[in-house]
Each structure stands twice: as C-alpha cells, then as structure tokens.
Amino acid sequence: xxxxxxxPRHKITKRGQNVTFRCxxxxxxxxxxxxxxxxxxxxxxxxxxQNEAQLEKSRLLSDRFSAERPKGSFSTLEIQRTEQGDSAxxxxxxxxxARPYEQYFGPGTRLTVT
Amino acid sequence: xxxxxxPEKLLSVFKGAPVELKCNYxxxxxxxxxxxxxxxxxxxxLLLRHIxxxxxxxxxxxxxxxETSFHLKKPFAQEEDSAMYYCALSPGANSKxxxxxxxxxxxxx
Numbered sequence: 772x773x774x775x776x777x778x779p780r781h782k783i784t785k786r787g788q789n790v791t792f793r794c795x796x797x798x799x800x801x802x803x804x805x806x807x808x809x810x811x812x813x814x815x816x817x818x819x820x821q822n823e824a825q826l827e828k829s830r831l832l833s834d835r836f837s838a839e840r841p842k843g844s845f846s847t848l849e850i851q852r853t854e855q856g857d858s859a860x861x862x863x864x865x866x867x868x869a870r871p872y873e874q875y876f877g878p879g880t881r882l883t884v885t
Numbered sequence: 886x887x888x889x890x891x892p893e894k895l896l897s898v899f900k901g902a903p904v905e906l907k908c909n910y911x912x913x914x915x916x917x918x919x920x921x922x923x924x925x926x927x928x929x930x931l932l933l934r935h936i937x938x939x940x941x942x943x944x945x946x947x948x949x950x951x952e953t954s955f956h957l958k959k960p961f962a963q964e965e966d967s968a969m970y971y972c973a974l975s976p977g978a979n980s981k982x983x984x985x986x987x988x989x990x991x992x993x994x
Binding site for chain 2: 774775804811812813814815816819827862864871872873874875876877878
C-alpha cells in the first residue's frame, strides 16, 4: 500500500459539465475525508465517512456536490453543473478511527473549470 | 464556530536562527490543536499534536488556553525545515479538521 491515491490528478472541464473524482484510502483506514483547497487558503472540510456511512457534510457542500463510499473502501466525489468557483484542489484523506486527527492525505485532484 | 488564524504568510530566516510560527484559534470548547506540514512536492502530513507534547524534528508547540494560541517553535532552523505549515483544530472527538491559511517557512543557508 503506497498511501492514499486520487484519480485523476488534474481535470480541466467546461462550465456546466459534471466531473467525478476518485479516492482510494489506505486499506486499514475506515475513515475517509474530503477537503477543498483554493489558492492561498488552507484545506476546507467538505465531508467525511466512517466505513460507508457519511457522518458529516459541510455547508460548503452545495446540492451540486455528492460523495459516496459504497462499500466502505474507495470514495467518489461528484460535482454536477460545474462553475468557475469550483476550481480548486480537492484533497482526500484517511485515518484510523482511534486516531482521527492523524489524517493521511492524498496528492489531490486539481480541477480547473473554464 | 471554530476558526484558526495564522497571521503571517511568510517567514524567512537564516539557518540556525530561531523560528516561531504563530497560530491563534477561536473555539468555545476544549479543542485539540495540530500542526501539519507540506514539504515541496510532498503531501500534507501531521507534524505534531498538542496532547502528545512531543518534540518532532526539533519543533515544539505549547497550547496556551489563556491566549488561545498554539505557536510552533524551533530553536535552530535547518534548511530542510523549509515548507508550508498549517495549524489545525479539531473539536475533541469530532475528527473534522479546521485549518488555518498556512505559512511558508523559508530557511536560507
């Protein structure tokens, strides 16, 4: 296991298109988190899962955003009808439930909406 | 609401100089505070946690509840300390992290 992986690493899309990102956590980790980071800002929490259950969603996560973790392993984050303001780095992280603060981050997916 | 403030964007020091990266927080309860670091072309990773009271890579951070601060310190900076540093807060049992905007530390030879 080489750590948290994310796919794709870069995505350029036109406004109005839908995009989907994938995150594969470290296999022993049952908690998975999504963050968004824009230029000059720290990561902002979007949502997190424990196994397949989505336990919390940020108010940042509008109706156009949806995340799933159907089998408690990988997760997908979908953005519908993308807007230019969605351009950001989308980070995924995972952790053990006993050490939720020690989050292992993936390399991120950089989304550019033109 | 919880908030983490890192008032400076950049700190540039010479090798061997002391370093203090400032972090202030706002939270009504008893939070857990952390420092995360991102080295060039690497992923964001945990540096240290206030509860552990450890020194990691020569860095320490003390939680000052009176001043609601959690400054990161190192007495003698090394060039390999150059990185982006983020202060983060978690409201206890909840694992959600709230990050500050980060500070770039540049250590010159």
